[in-house]
Amino acid sequence: MRRPKAWLILLALVVSATLSPARAQDRLNVVTSFSILGDFVRNVGGERVSVTSLVGPDGDVHVYTPAPADAKTIADAKLLVINGFGLEGWLPRLLQASGSKASIVTATQGIAPLKLGSDADPHAWQSVANAKIYVANIRDALMAADPADAGAFKANAENYLTKLDGLDREVRQAIAQIPPGRRKVISTHDAFGYFAAGYGIEFIAPLGVSTESEVSARDIAKIITQVKKSGIPAVFLENISDDRLMRRISAETGAKVGGTLYSDALTDEKGVAPTYIDMVRHNIKALTSALAN
Template sequence: MRSSIVALTLLSTTSLASADSLDVVASFSILADMTRVVGGDHVSVTSLVGPGEDAHVYQPIPTDVVAVTGADLVITNGLGFEGFLERLIEASDSQATIVTASTGIDVIEVGEDDHHDHDDHDDHAHAHDDDHNHDHAHDDHDDHGHDDHAHDDHGHDDHDHDHAHDDDHDHDHGHDDEHAHDDHGHEDHDHHDHAHHDHDHGPNDPHAWQSLDAAQIYVANIADGLCEALPGHCDEFTANAQAYASELEALEANWEAALADVAVDGRTIITSHDAFGYLARDFDLTILAAQGMSTESEASAADVAAIIDQILETGARALFVENISDPRLIEQIADETGLTVTGTLYSDALSVEGEASTYLGMMASNLRAISEALQATN
């Protein structure tokens, strides 16, 4: 009799635990952090690509299959970023709901010229027009649509959570955790300054988390996915998402204030790979990058020479290494231009520890590094 009571108690406890929390797999560290903030105590989150790791070159490991197999939700960026993920989900035979965090954002479309060598680099910088009508796409998104989980303003009617991973994932990458923007007036998006054979992410720039506007939509989509999977705690998820959105808005205001005294034509920074297009669009930055949108592509001697020519022509002096990239490319550019490496920017991954180990901290760290560098060189 006693053993039966114990068994029933264990069964009841297990059922309660499963109804009170979710096992969530996030494709990379930035999404994992957002999910933890929104989900709070009701999520256990595993990040496939961990802090300090590069999703562009990631290869799944056996524990990834185990994690995805047991997941209730898989949070993915989409936009062709996680080339490893579709095959991983198929291999795991996972029944998890797929939440594509970038659904409904104002996507930067990559033109044909962004996938081959450019002879005239001056036509392809991430220079963003003065008339760039920065509408802040989140203005219509303040409530995040959590009352009905529809996101009508952003095209989120159904969310397509059931295996909504992209069909254009055609490149391998893929850890176990603990560790058209018409509103912005940028129809002519042939401003990329990466002269190289770009590793193909598809027709869109996937690095949308670099926009604090887009990040609010990411957070809203994650909250919607959690609400659908665990409706009993939807009020908590919604409140967490709204509080997080307020922090994102405050940080965006900090960016605007920090760059207010820097002339638009003095906002040029030099990085390894072209991961900051959304940041450039939001804050009228010009980005010079020898590599393409993937760190898997290698900059040729001609690419490096072209960037060096542009640095000399523009007088750009804010030179950054990235936390996920081999610093030798930037060190070569520094040697050949006489510049000093200004600091580190966080592009596609959080840091293992320190300020940049959270998304808000990462963006604050990037703000400090970029604003201080530009103010010192203007």
């Protein structure tokens, strides 16, 4: 039997690529403000979307400084997915500079915000129940932007929402293993208010600590007093913050370092939290390991 000629094989490959529904040039170009939103979009959009996150793995969206290339990235987008609740304070000027005509979806639409002082707490994704609202908003936006692929977006979203239901059950089962009196920790900044409200873990952010400012010696003394007075059994580092403060607090109070929690950013593919589900599972494992005994 004669082997097919090389040019026939090449022609077959070209035709196959031409007919493929997942061609790069046919994908919906979506830009998200940071990595967690990017993961939500990939789960709902699948191969029918091309996703770029402005703030990438282990990046701090609070203090992000846009690069000139970001304006072009947004200008080329069909859809821009943002968190809202004041998280992306740098975004309005970037939008103006880009001249973007992308449709903008605020993923927190429909979520009642908690408060951080007088401002909305933007970290709503830390509750899995809220994450499902993010996903529903993203699904609806993708369906509106690309009606031809609406069926695929809907099916992908239903599959992912089922996984999130299972994740929510995992978290509740894990928290139930922690004695009520030990369900309190100290973390680098106030990023876990929605997790606390949803699952009954008390997160105490050190007084005077944020990712946007340095902590004074007086602040550190207050934090140490706070930890001792509250009987906090563990302190946790965060992947977007300098860990020296938490380690000093641990050394001076006896509260053990429970590990690293992932709050505002995912890791890259080689890290422990490359997806939202991985992030939540990592966090709950760290919490139960530090607090259950």
